[in-house]
Amino acid sequence: MYDATAENTTTTLNALQATQLFGAMSETASYQLFAASQKITMDKDSLLYLQGDNPEWFYLVLSGWVKVFRETFDGDEAIIELVGAGQFVGECTPLEGNTHTCSAAVADKAVLIRLPISLLGAAIKEDHKFALAMLENVAKKRLSQMKEIEGLKLQKADQRIGCFLLQQCNGQPSGERDLTLPYGKSLIATQLGMQGETFSRAIKKLRNATDVQVTKNKVTVPDLKKLSEFVCAGCSNQYPCKTPESDKA
Amino acid sequence: MYDATAENTTTTLNALQATQLFGAMSETASYQLFAASQKITMDKDSLLYLQGDNPEWFYLVLSGWVKVFRETFDGDEAIIELVGAGQFVGECTPLEGNTHTCSAAVADKAVLIRLPISLLGAAIKEDHKFALAMLENVAKKRLSQMKEIEGLKLQKADQRIGCFLLQQCNGQPSGERDLTLPYGKSLIATQLGMQGETFSRAIKKLRNATDVQVTKNKVTVPDLKKLSEFVCAGCSNQYPCKTPESDKA
Numbered sequence: 001m002y003d004a005t006a007e008n009t010t011t012t013l014n015a016l017q018a019t020q021l022f023g024a025m026s027e028t029a030s031y032q033l034f035a036a037s038q039k040i041t042m043d044k045d046s047l048l049y050l051q052g053d054n055p056e057w058f059y060l061v062l063s064g065w066v067k068v069f070r071e072t073f074d075g076d077e078a079i080i081e082l083v084g085a086g087q088f089v090g091e092c093t094p095l096e097g098n099t100h101t102c103s104a105a106v107a108d109k110a111v112l113i114r115l116p117i118s119l120l121g122a123a124i125k126e127d128h129k130f131a132l133a134m135l136e137n138v139a140k141k142r143l144s145q146m147k148e149i150e151g152l153k154l155q156k157a158d159q160r161i162g163c164f165l166l167q168q169c170n171g172q173p174s175g176e177r178d179l180t181l182p183y184g185k186s187l188i189a190t191q192l193g194m195q196g197e198t199f200s201r202a203i204k205k206l207r208n209a210t211d212v213q214v215t216k217n218k219v220t221v222p223d224l225k226k227l228s229e230f231v232c233a234g235c236s237n238q239y240p241c242k243t244p245e246s247d248k249a
Numbered sequence: 250m251y252d253a254t255a256e257n258t259t260t261t262l263n264a265l266q267a268t269q270l271f272g273a274m275s276e277t278a279s280y281q282l283f284a285a286s287q288k289i290t291m292d293k294d295s296l297l298y299l300q301g302d303n304p305e306w307f308y309l310v311l312s313g314w315v316k317v318f319r320e321t322f323d324g325d326e327a328i329i330e331l332v333g334a335g336q337f338v339g340e341c342t343p344l345e346g347n348t349h350t351c352s353a354a355v356a357d358k359a360v361l362i363r364l365p366i367s368l369l370g371a372a373i374k375e376d377h378k379f380a381l382a383m384l385e386n387v388a389k390k391r392l393s394q395m396k397e398i399e400g401l402k403l404q405k406a407d408q409r410i411g412c413f414l415l416q417q418c419n420g421q422p423s424g425e426r427d428l429t430l431p432y433g434k435s436l437i438a439t440q441l442g443m444q445g446e447t448f449s450r451a452i453k454k455l456r457n458a459t460d461v462q463v464t465k466n467k468v469t470v471p472d473l474k475k476l477s478e479f480v481c482a483g484c485s486n487q488y489p490c491k492t493p494e495s496d497k498a
Contacts, residue, residue, distance in 0.1 A: 134384060139341060236320055
């Protein structure tokens with residue numbers, strides 16, 4: 001659903017200006033991009049693009065969640081990234097032979113700004129300052145993936161769930177913390193690469209080890225220090241660690 | 250051990266010129282880099298740098314293997330990348346706040362070219378064409394990590410080992426194939442994020458499913474098509490898939 005009222009024009013401009021990539025563009029390029037932008041609302045499960053497609057658009061998420069994923073022939077999904085408000089989706093295709101290396105779909109009703117990928121490709125090619133901003137953006141994504149690979153190889157399932165919860169705590173170092181899960185448990189399980197049963201068992205183990213309670217989408221962490229000690233024993237970082245994925249896009 | 254004979258100077262120049270990054274540099278910058286390069290031989294387990302260090306050098310591998318890894322306080326290692334001949338190590342630090350985001354050590358006796366990272370950082374900042382080459386380099390690394398995350402989340406241990414073996418087959422589509430493992434089995438197990446016991450069990454399962462025989466460092470694949478069908482059932486790609494990590498650095 002494409003919406004072009006004056007109010008939405010302002011929302012779009014503000015959202016774009018808050019990103020590191022848009023800020024690094026020349027005035028001409030950023031004006032062109034803004035002028036070609038479209039605010040759209042998409043329902044859960046709507047497809048943005050398929051792995052292997054040639055890209056036409058990239059997206060800025062205003063609200064909701066977009067999952068970037070790869071899918072086997074049998075329909076099993078590996079979530080590569082869950083992208084939330086203030087972050088771009090599909091902006092790396094000009095660096096990847098103009099082909100989508102993953103699929104992307106709306107994981108939870110999303111409002112997005114859709115932007116022509118050709119303008120982004122041109123800005124990278126023509127503008128050194130913008131190419132440096134893209135380098136920073138890709139390096140940040142690579143670092144975030146590196147952390148994930150480390151976790152997948154070294155942390156047990158309960159530690160990985162604990163790590164996911166710690167990432168929602170905004171660096172609060174100790175004490176008690178109440179949380180609301182940002183999206184559904186089955187999506188979190190898929191994101192962490194776990195089957196539903198493994199996920200449920202691991203939540204019980206996490207409770208036994210750290211007293212963390214998960215009831216529906218509410219979480220109580222009675223002792224953040226206890227949780228972080230348990231989680232970070234399986235990691236090269238210590239909480240609060242740098243989370244490049246939480247920086248602005 | 251630093252070696253500066255005339256023969257080694259030629260080897261160094263040839264090796265640098267064969268890389269995509271060096272080829273994208275201006276003549277002045279590439280000459281400066283070459284003039285400051287040093288060929289070194291390092292024994293197994295020698296440390297190149299530690300996670301968190303400020304970088305002084307980056308490296309081009311001429312022979313042997315360098316493991317890029319992250320280590321927990323208890324000494325568990327997650328291998329992020331195994332870097333072989335023709336590939337760079339540590340070249341991304343100028344994009345990562347001039348800090349090593351991983352440690353690196355020689356996994357198998359290695360001959361390396363050591364190059365000052367400051368010259369690389371300057372080339373990225375000053376030369377648009379070179380920044381674009383770095384973008385291509387980082388995007389390729391990110392894509393390779395994406396594939397690994399997919400495998401870690403979706404493939405079973407036996408499929409992951411089979412995938413590792415397929416990657417050594419240079420895209421041969423079918424028929425029989427004999428292989429020599431590129432490095433030791435325990436290193437392969439660590440790279441794939443498996444304990445030794447899991448690795449041994451998975452090799453047996455792989456044999457039962459695909460008739461692949463592993464004896465010491467020798468592997469016989471009697472039917473590549475059977476192996477690839479077994480492996481790729483857990484993946485969004487089909488063999489022979491694009492392996493960005495096998496492209497030149």
